[in-house]
């Protein structure tokens with residue numbers, strides 16, 4: 001029996017559960033096209049999966065074509081320009097009839113286009129193509145120009161891991177160039193997302209930065225608990241395995257209803273049950289699954305702890321035991337935490353590295369890491 005759960009990559013189809021309200025909200029914004037959207041959520045909440053799903057729905061239900069471009073896929077500015085141009089050309093079905101237009105639209109990049117036997121185009125930039133503000137702008141303007149030219153707009157472009165844009169070049173003011181191109185586009189709607197939430201928030205919320213206030217913020221929370229429970233029960237049931245309400249709630253609690261961890265705990269629980277040739281989930285299966293997950297991550301967790309200051313470790317121990325919105329004197333005394341200023345420096349570091357999330361309260365972003373710390377607090381200061 002195939003494991004119905006999957007984690008570590010974006011999910012689609014049967015492995016995805018609807019997030020109906022969030023999908024519809026994003027679809028509406030993109031269909032209306034009133035503003036570009038920046039999607040905020042802590043790590044592993046399902047941003048990429050949601051955007052991929054929304055792009056699929058837009059294409060099927062609305063005939064709106066879209067692509068999701070992962071900025072971490074490209075190590076250099078040159079590669080970005082070439083791969084992005086290819087992705088955009090592919091999106092509009094890049095036929096031979098548009099080839100001459102590409103030559104015009106990318107004039108400074110001296111493009112050549114070849115076609116595979118199946119007619120799939122590949123654009124390469126010619127010898128002597130230089131990355132200047134003008135040539136980069138040509139690449140960024142390509143979706144707008146092609147959409148106009150073939151009257152196949154509107155298009156949607158999602159930039160995943162968008163905070164990495166500045167890393168593509170130390171010399172070019174890339175944020176500025178992106179912003180000035182994108183804001184002129186009438187036929188392309190943009191979604192920005194990224195896993196380094198604090199960097200994304202700075203990009204879009206700092207008034208000195210080019211992208212300040214340039215997109216509608218859409219915070220993505222956890223899925224509704226009822227949807228997650230239903231997902232767990234139906235996927236186990238479809239595989240011929242019974243999952244009782246209390247057991248489903250245990251998986252939900254252990255994963256704090258964060259999609260990645262929910263899938264991870266469910267996937268390993270599934271292995272426990274099928275490995276024992278049973279057709280019903282028991283509490284001990286879930287416990288064993290959690291132990292395995294904590295175990296396989298132990299080295300990584302150790303390494304992470306080794307790189308922290310003492311105050312950060314103390315703070316992590318406190319947050320693992322008791323997430324909080326405020327570090328008042330009582331909380332600090334209860335957990336033997338240092339004075340406020342030291343604490344805030346420690347918190348800032350943990351938050352920026354993504355170890356701690358600040359949603360409604362401060363908590364460890366990885367619930368399994370929290371378990372690891374609570375199980376072996378002595379390791380913290382070993």
Ligand SMILES: Nc1ncnc2c1ncn2[C@@H]1O[C@H](COP(=O)(O)OP(=O)(O)OP(=O)(O)O)[C@@H](O)[C@H]1O
Nearest residue numbers: 007008009017043044045046047048049195259260
């Ligand atoms: N709607 C969903 N239905 C089922 N599982 C999901 C859903 N969304 C996310 N997941 C689970 O969470 C994992 C992480 O999802 P995804 O990569 O989309 O999150 P992300 O927020 O983009 O993460 P990161 O912050 O690391 O970029 C997926 O591999 C999958 O296991």
Ligand SMILES: [Mg+2]
Nearest residue numbers: 047048194195
């Ligand atoms: Mg992602």
